[in-house]
Amino acid sequence: GEDVEQSLFLSVREGDSSVINCTYTDSSSTYLYWYKQEPGAGLQLLTYIFSNMDMKQDQRLTVLLNKKDKHLSLRIADTQTGDSAIYFCAESGAGGTSYGKLTFGQGTILTVHP
Amino acid sequence: GAVVSQHPSRVICKSGTSVKIECRSLDFQATTMFWYRQFPKQSLMLMATSNEGSKATYEQGVEKDKFLINHASLTLSTLTVTSAHPEDSSFYICSATTGQGFIGGYTFGSGTRLTVV
Numbered sequence: 001g002e003d004v005e006q007s008l009f010l011s012v013r014e015g016d017s018s019v020i021n022c023t024y025t026d027s028s029s030t031y032l033y034w035y036k037q038e039p040g041a042g043l044q045l046l047t048y049i050f051s052n053m054d055m056k057q058d059q060r061l062t063v064l065l066n067k068k069d070k071h072l073s074l075r076i077a078d079t080q081t082g083d084s085a086i087y088f089c090a091e092s093g094a095g096g097t098s099y100g101k102l103t104f105g106q107g108t109i110l111t112v113h114p
Numbered sequence: 115g116a117v118v119s120q121h122p123s124r125v126i127c128k129s130g131t132s133v134k135i136e137c138r139s140l141d142f143q144a145t146t147m148f149w150y151r152q153f154p155k156q157s158l159m160l161m162a163t164s165n166e167g168s169k170a171t172y173e174q175g176v177e178k179d180k181f182l183i184n185h186a187s188l189t190l191s192t193l194t195v196t197s198a199h200p201e202d203s204s205f206y207i208c209s210a211t212t213g214q215g216f217i218g219g220y221t222f223g224s225g226t227r228l229t230v231v
Contacts, residue, residue, distance in 0.1 A: 033220075041224055041225060042120070042222040042224040042225045043207065044222075045220065045221075045222075101148070101160060101163065102148070102158075102160070102209075103160075104157045104158045106156065106157045107155075107157055109155075
């Protein structure tokens, strides 16, 4: 089945850029998402990218997609302490029984130090 | 924007009792709702997909008789954990979509922390 992998931890200093990486196996993925989860809370959609795009920028967030390598990254510019959270990469299947289902990575715990 | 309300946010119950968790779409009609389970420091595991007016589709390994899902209206889905045991303690999260296409179309509830004692 589909698989999504992420590095588990990332630690950065306030003001630096953070880059969270993700790889996936489903070549038929249509949309790829980045979600943020704060302790004890649900998931907040940060951004998403359609599979025929290479890059998407939204304020401090930049998503890069390398479809050939099945690699997705999220860059957070000028990282703040409020960005400390768990970040999940997710992909949605294109069709068949996987249509509409999200497959999540393990989550990357981002810690921002003052 | 789309809002999904999930209640309760936290519940503690005795072993052997049943617990119902509600997931409501407040400002849109959710044709499809998804129920996830999350263990501490782990990813979300999809438990089941429910479509309004039909039986839920459960993922492999999820006991349908233990985790009862009802999606009787376009704005409400419920997950009932029957005869709960300590191993059912977990964080349960629902998400909803209009089914019009999945462009940013998943909205998540705030989650329910279930503790079975």
